[in-house]
Amino acid sequence: MKMIKISMLALTLSLMSFSAIEPVKTLVSKTIAAASSVVWKSETIDVGTIPQNTPKPIVFEFKNTGKTAVIVTNVQGSCGCTATNYTKTPIAPGKSGTVTATYNAANAGAFTKTVSVTTNAETTVKVLTIKGTVVAASTAVKS
Missing domain, CATH: 1.20.5 (Single alpha-helices involved in coiled-coils or other helix-helix interfaces)
Known part of the structure; x- marks a missing residue:
């Protein structure tokens, strides 16, 4: 017992x-x-019409509106056709950083791709969106 x-x-x-x-x-x-808080200038960027076989860099800007430094810990494109780069140093309060997604415009047609961003400031992953239309290089309109 x-x-x-x-x-x-x-x-x-x-x-x-x-x-x-x-x-x-x-x-x-x-x-x-x-x-710490991250405020994105834009979470979706429409690149319009881009020429086929020409990589297109898209820059997402953000600002740290919090009281402590923001560190981007991971950035991942939704497919192998999107290479990523980002600010590697801590972003002080009031300062800005960037996430760059370079889309490899190999296939003609409309596209929508995402980039997932992880920071120490947010508990959830931020999903950024890129969209546009890839056309044959001879018919592309410069944007």
Whole structure:
């Protein structure tokens, strides 16, 4: 009987400790989000008509409107046809950074591609969108 009481006490204490962790995680997440914030100039860029077989760099700009430095930790294109680059240094409060997606316009036709950006300032991944139309080089209109 004593063993059962000890087991029940241990179980109760362990459940209490797990339930106490969630509010702490939430508080930490809210504190981080309040301390640093990323504001994008545009989350979708329409490049219009671009010539086939000509890589097109698209620059997404953002500003750190928070109180602590923002660090871009990962940038990933939705396919192998989109190369990425980004500001590698911490972006101080009030300063701006960029994410560049270079689309390889190999296939003619309309396209929509995404770039996923992870930072220390947000708990969710920001998805940026590029869209436009690739035309044969002889019929392309400069934008």
